Amino acid sequence: MDNYAQLLADLTEAGALGEEWRGAFERAPRSAFIPDTVWIADSDAATGYRRLTRAANPAEWWALANANDVVVTQVDDGTDDGPGVATSSASMxxxxxxxxxxxxxxxxxxxxxxxxxxxxxxxxxxxxxxxxxxxxxxxxxxxxxxxxxxxxxxxxxxxxxxxxxxxxxxxxxxxxxxxxxxxxxxxxxxxxxxxxxxxxxxxxxxxxxxxxxxxxxxxxxxxxxxxxxxxxxxxFMWMRAQRPHRVSGPTRGPERRSASPMDPDLALEDVNAAFAIGIQVPGVRYEHAWDESDPHGTYRMQLSDGGESWASVRYSRWDAEDAVHQSGPRRLWDEITAARLWWLEEGKPELIRxxxxxxxxxxxxxxxxxxxxxxx
CATH class of the missing domain: 3.40.50.150 (Vaccinia Virus protein VP39)
Structure with missing residues (x-):
């Protein structure tokens, strides 16, 4: 049995591939649609991805084509000087x-x-x-x-x-x-x-x-x-016209500092918590940042709404009086903590509810x- 046939057998046994679609998957093998050049995540590469070609690495290419995994087929919308963001792929x-x-x-x-x-x-x-x-x-x-x-x-x-x-x-x-x-x-x-x-x-x-x-x-x-x-x-990758904004730096105006009422880890406790929180904090996006001089002590979540509101919460000593910084008309970290409290009060509902x-x-x-x- 070849690798693709084994993949289909495994998917069928796991209940992921029903008989109504099995024939279509057999008649349209995934490898026929994987480009000769794909991209592999590589932490040592400047952009986080390295190029893999079918001609140079046929065994690795075929292993990817017939695996139950994502294959990145484009980065940075096809440009050569981007930051290393996957923009097209073959899904699992x-x-x-x-x-x-x-x-x-x-x-x-x-x-x-x-x-x-x-x-x-x-x-x-x-x-x-x-x-x-x-x-x-x-x-x-x-x-x-x-x-x-x-x-x-x-x-x-x-x-x-x-x-x-x-x-x-x-x-x-x-x-x-x-x-x-x-x-x-x-x-x-x-x-x-x-x-x-x-x-x-x-x-x-x-x-x-x-x-x-x-x-x-x-x-x-x-x-x-x-x-x-x-x-x-x-x-999945976003529709290009609906990609979220980049997280901006601190906004102008007064900055409010305080302790955090909860451990920041709980804001991303699992996908169910994150999904429920995201629904209640419209437009808010996060990223993680740190200072190279003290990565552990300065590791923090930064939030922005793409407008005038911004927040930052430090993971280390999150209950200290200077752990949270917030500016702008919205108090974004307060919104996050309130949204998670609602999720707790509702009994931690799963995403599918x-x-x-x-x-x-x-x-x-x-x-x-x-x-x-x-x-x-």
Missing amino acids: PSLVASMLRYLDVSEGHTVLDIGTGTGWTSALLCSRLGDEAVTTIEVDSAVAAEAADRLAKAGFAPTCTVGDGLAGWTGGAPYDRIHSTAAVQHVPPAWLEQTHPGGVIVTPWGTPYANAGLLRLVVGEDGEPSHGRFVGNVS FGMTISPDGTQAVWLDQPGNPVR
Whole structure:
């Protein structure tokens, strides 16, 4: 049994790959869609990634192509002088299988696949539903061209387009299903407008604080809200137009200093806590920083809302009177601690207990357990 066949057998045995999709995975092997050049995380490299080519390292390349792991296929939007941020990838096969299962397609359904990437997901959809049922859109013209070439060589011919996936694609609308392989902070109204009532949208969804949810949304009738649940914990690259802001430095104006009422480690206790906190602190993003002169004593979480508010909390001696610094109209660390307290009071709900309602005007409301229990 070759490595890819073993991967599919393992996924099937684990319950990640159902029989309804097994044939599609066999007919569209992942390796046919992995570029000859990929990127490997490497702490010794200046950008944190090293280039790996199929020609120079065939054994390592094939091991990556047939592994149940992410393969980074682009960094820094394809530029050569970026900071080393992964911007395109081939997702974990088990996660691809899970998302396709939640899409719940049937013969005759049409699908808009947003974020073509390598083209593998589009190939799987074509294999299951037929070429004419699949439209795929990619914002990066170079990535799109390479994917279209790989799809054609593998014998698949979906409708391939280049454009901003947030706008959907009216050419094939309305669709029965929309499948996104990039995360959003706000589900675009265009996706709802381009999906048949009763149709399904599956997309990664997150906040600047926690990019963590997989949303399965059922589109409402015209003039009615759409409802969905978060069905899993995933972390995907952001839609380019919805990437969160960079964490800024201290803002101008008076700075308030205080002790922290909780250990900062608890603000990221687990994905469930982070997800619940992120919902309640709109626009807030964090990063970790330290001073080289004293990494342990100065290690801290820095927060900003992309506007005028900023905060910093030190991990060491977090209960000292100078551990927390806050400035701007919002007290961001106070918001974080209050949000976590709410999560505790609710019994530490898991991510999959949350859901979302989208009103006809596009307003998003996240709720706990049922639509009648919105999270503030």
